Amino acid sequence: MTTEFDLGALLAERGAERYELHAKYLNPQLPRMLHTIGFDKTYERAEGAHFFDADGNDYLDMLAGFGVMGLGRHHPVVRKTLHDVLDLSLADLTRFDCPPLPGLLAERLLGHSPHLDRVFFGNSGTEAVETALKFARYATGRPRILYCDHAFHGLTTGSLSVNGEGGFRDGFAPLLPDTAVPLGDLDALARELKKGDVAALIVEPIQGKGVHEAPPGYLRAAQELLHKHKALLIADEVQTGLGRTGDFYAYQHEDGVEPDLVCVAKALSGGYVPVGATLGKDWIFKKVYSSMDRVLVHSASFGSNAQAMAAGLAVLSVMEDEQIVARARTTGELLKSRLTALVDKYELLADVRGRGLMIGIEFGKPGSLKLRSRWTMLQTARKGLFAQMVVVPLLQRHRILTQVSGDHLEVIKLIPPLILDEADVDRFLDAFTAVMDDAHSGGGLMWDFGKTLIKQAVANR
Structure with a gap:
């Protein structure tokens, strides 16, 4: 017996209750805030x-x-692709096979950053950052992550540790070992690196909070300092990537910048399906996944799902076709x-x-x-x-x-x-x-x- 579910009818019947439902069952401050400022x-x-x-x-x-x-x-192309992938009835998320879509999307993504070699697919920007933090700490054997004042990298515990806004961090300690440095301050970066325990610096090429761009030459000079001290550069391109700043990635506005890890999410699926990606160098991935025993040492239940991968492929195709x-x-x-x-x-x-x-x-x-x-x-x-x-x-x-x-x-x-x-x-x-x-x-x-x-x-x- 097939059970029918009429989503349109449900929304027609209950859609007008949207603000009451949020107030009762979700974050009660959201509808309150929206009512206060007239955004309801x-x-x-x-x-x-x-x-x-x-x-x-x-x-x-x-x-x-x-x-x-x-x-x-x-977007009609992304929308049609999602219909197509559902209609194919793929054997998705078996966890013990190698489906083609993740490999195809990784290949397309890496084509825009040829100095990187491998991709991990998760479900969000904060998960992409978490992956980068874990990989950097494991690959370098060091505990501490540097980030910039006023940075925003996500709200889960690891990404919160590199969040430069105190209002998000208050009440959630203890977090990971971390230190904030001013965006653009190479002297402050050098002082921290000399302590010998830094795994990486994570940086937004243009900070979302306040829209502050890294000063000219900073990313390349920071990269040189980091590598001199055997630490990594992580570029958080969750908001700035995929064309947002007029280049495919924002770090590409500065010649010679080649981050060791790059975090991507948000626009990658066209807004349809949660997706995140962490791009990295081959040696980092091989250190993390060093043996068959470690094949699942970092994984995500919904990572690389067919809908997200298909949407990502459609988005990159549209970006190329429509310039x-x-x-x-x-x-x-x-x-x-x-x-x-x-x-x-x-x-x-x-x-x-x-x-x-x-x-x-x-x-x-x-x-x-x-x-x-x-x-x-x-x-x-x-x-x-x-x-x-x-x-x-x-x-x-x-x-x-x-x-x-x-x-x-x-x-x-x-x-x-x-x-x-x-x-x-x-x-x-x-x-x-x-x-x-x-x-x-x-x-x-x-x-x-x-x-x-x-x-x-x-x-x-």
């Missing part, structure tokens, strides 16, 4: 770089699911240049930085007395409130989804789908200009909302 929208469907609500209104996505939706939502990396570079340059042109126009706008379609917009203390007093009021209540004041009207008035780049940061991060087009850029610039005009006006609806944020910040102290 009801999205019904999505396509490309846009969401649509029940009334057919479209919303421009400048967030891409925290970078997961590199090709936008529901996604070049498109991200060109569109990113257009968006960044037009935003940079506004810095001199708005005194609250301090900086625009980033590469490709990973752009940070930073706000800062204004010069005029009236705006300065309002800015000070917000900063006294809680740093980061002004950036939130920008994010909210972008969504509520202009139907554009963005994010603040980190706790207590006056930075908005733009990481839209890499298929963003010129019309989308125009729409964002028009909306952002309107919000900035309002913030700099004599009254301003934004400042009224700011009072609500101040009350909320004070209440949560």
Whole structure:
């Protein structure tokens, strides 16, 4: 007897309960936060770089699911590939065979980083980082991992040990032996390496928190220092990889940089299936998997599953056919240049930085007395409130989804789908200009909302 399950009917019947269900059964603070800042929208469907609500209104996505939706939502090639792999009824995850899809995807991935040799497939970015940390410690026989201030590498215990934001770490100690060094500070790196117990430095070529790029020459010089002291360089490309910054990997913007391990995830499956990958040099993998007894010493139950591997192959094919990396570079340059042109126009706008379609917009203390007093009021209540004041009207008035780049940061991060087009850029610039005009006006609806944020910040102290 075949049991039928009608997903569409279930969603039609219960979909309107979405916020109540989350409040009752999942993280209760999420719906509370969304209600507070007016982000409690009801999205019904999505396509490309846009969401649509029940009334057919479209919303421009400048967030891409925290970078997961590199090709936008529901790319037809990736979608069809997933239907195809399900229809093939493959003997998946037997655990005692060597299916072709993981090997084919590894081959395609390694083609973009020819100095690397092997791949481990897991299920997420944090798992890719965990793999790199384990492999680095085992391969070098050393316990300590270096990371950079303000880094974000994940939230499981190992990746949390190399997380540069105290708010994520508080209350979860003890963690792995670790030490933070300032991004770009080679002297600090050298001091730590001289102690002789460092396995590796893990670094984001462009930090997600605040969108801070490693200074020119830093990655190559750090690599030389690390290798001199028999330590490894780990590049965390979970957010910056797969074309996000206008090159396939962000470390490739600097000549001569060849990390020993590279972490990839997020956009690799087109947003459909959880997947992560750790790419590494042959000698590292052979040390970890040194004998048949150690064949499963590091593994993942759902790693290399057929759906994830097929989606990854489809994504890489689309990226090549549609020249996604070049498109991200060109569109990113257009968006960044037009935003940079506004810095001199708005005194609250301090900086625009980033590469490709990973752009940070930073706000800062204004010069005029009236705006300065309002800015000070917000900063006294809680740093980061002004950036939130920008994010909210972008969504509520202009139907554009963005994010603040980190706790207590006056930075908005733009990481839209890499298929963003010129019309989308125009729409964002028009909306952002309107919000900035309002913030700099004599009254301003934004400042009224700011009072609500101040009350909320004070209440949560």
